[in-house]
Amino acid sequence: MRPTGKLHIGHWVGALENWILLQKDFENFHLIADYHALTTNLDSSNIENNSVEMAIDWLAAGIDTSKSIVFRQSQVKEHTELFLIFSMLVTTARLERNPTLKDQVRDLNIENVVYGHLGYPVLQAADILLYKGELVPVGEDQVPHVEITREIARDFNRQYGNVFPIPEPKLTSFARLPGLNGDAKMSKSMNNTILLSDTEGEISKRMRTAVTDPQKLRKNDPGHPEVCLVFTYHKKFNSNEVEQIEKDCRSGALGCVDCKLNCASKISATLSPFREKRNYYENHLSEVREILIEGEKKAQAVAAQTISEVREMMRLG
Numbered sequence: 001m002r003p004t005g006k007l008h009i010g011h012w013v014g015a016l017e018n019w020i021l022l023q024k025d026f027e028n029f030h031l032i033a034d035y036h037a038l039t040t041n042l043d044s045s046n047i048e049n050n051s052v053e054m055a056i057d058w059l060a061a062g063i064d065t066s067k068s069i070v071f072r073q074s075q076v077k078e079h080t081e082l083f084l085i086f087s088m089l090v091t092t093a094r095l096e097r098n099p100t101l102k103d104q105v106r107d108l109n110i111e112n113v114v115y116g117h118l119g120y121p122v123l124q125a126a127d128i129l130l131y132k133g134e135l136v137p138v139g140e141d142q143v144p145h146v147e148i149t150r151e152i153a154r155d156f157n158r159q160y161g162n163v164f165p166i167p168e169p170k171l172t173s174f175a176r177l178p179g180l181n182g183d184a185k186m187s188k189s190m191n192n193t194i195l196l197s198d199t200e201g202e203i204s205k206r207m208r209t210a211v212t213d214p215q216k217l218r219k220n221d222p223g224h225p226e227v228c229l230v231f232t233y234h235k236k237f238n239s240n241e242v243e244q245i246e247k248d249c250r251s252g253a254l255g256c257v258d259c260k261l262n263c264a265s266k267i268s269a270t271l272s273p274f275r276e277k278r279n280y281y282e283n284h285l286s287e288v289r290e291i292l293i294e295g296e297k298k299a300q301a302v303a304a305q306t307i308s309e310v311r312e313m314m315r316l317g
């Protein structure tokens, strides 16, 4: 995950929940992709702080560092070496066909794509394969990147000998939470988020801006929950009341303001233990930095082993 600062509930639903479940059954590597942050923004002044903020969110959400390794990409130099080697195995035409790149260029209005941005999936392949990742927990938009990783792994193995597994994407069943404005994606740049760290008051305020069924103009108008964003949030954060809400919305017994406030209180209650833990880590920053340094040592040990195998297979000495 790129370090863009504090995380929002879309990250929780799309990634963190899945990671926390996976740590029961798998050995997990959680990479703070700080080099990737530079592909679309050269300003590096906030990367360190944003990385720590994101690590705090991960820890507060339940990433258990006794089971999972948490580390910053830039602190494990082997990422750049494997990226360079993999760069020889993929054509620019293949990277130009990457649909995610096309989306980013359009959404961010990028006029000139830099080489590092074009090669972003190759660095991602290095991120995954350095740890011989078998499953990659990603959102749907990242599936094409995993496909490029699979191609690179196959090409390397064919050319030099078997070093890498062919990884599979692992999607969550509720992979994407729409933004408060109805946009398909929740993102800070669109200002359509609820942050994991938001207080109950902030969540209520943000929820009041959520789009609902446009045909339900007055409280007693019958509504269509299937087109309502707030109803989508209820399904995720308030599953016990979903049936009743659907019925009352359709009959006109429930108004949107009450429905939104109810949803806000359920989201807030879900995030309450998270906020408490976050508060703890915010007040123990040296502990967070120590966790990162420890993770980086463990990640580096695995990465060094993989690079040594790669060099041996390639007869690089």
Ligand code: SF4
Pocket (backbone or CB within 6 Å): 212, 213, 216, 223, 224, 225, 228, 229, 230, 231, 245, 249, 250, 254, 255, 256, 257, 259, 260
């Ligand atoms: S009552 Fe609730 S579910 Fe129905 S349209 Fe309003 S906010 Fe959406």
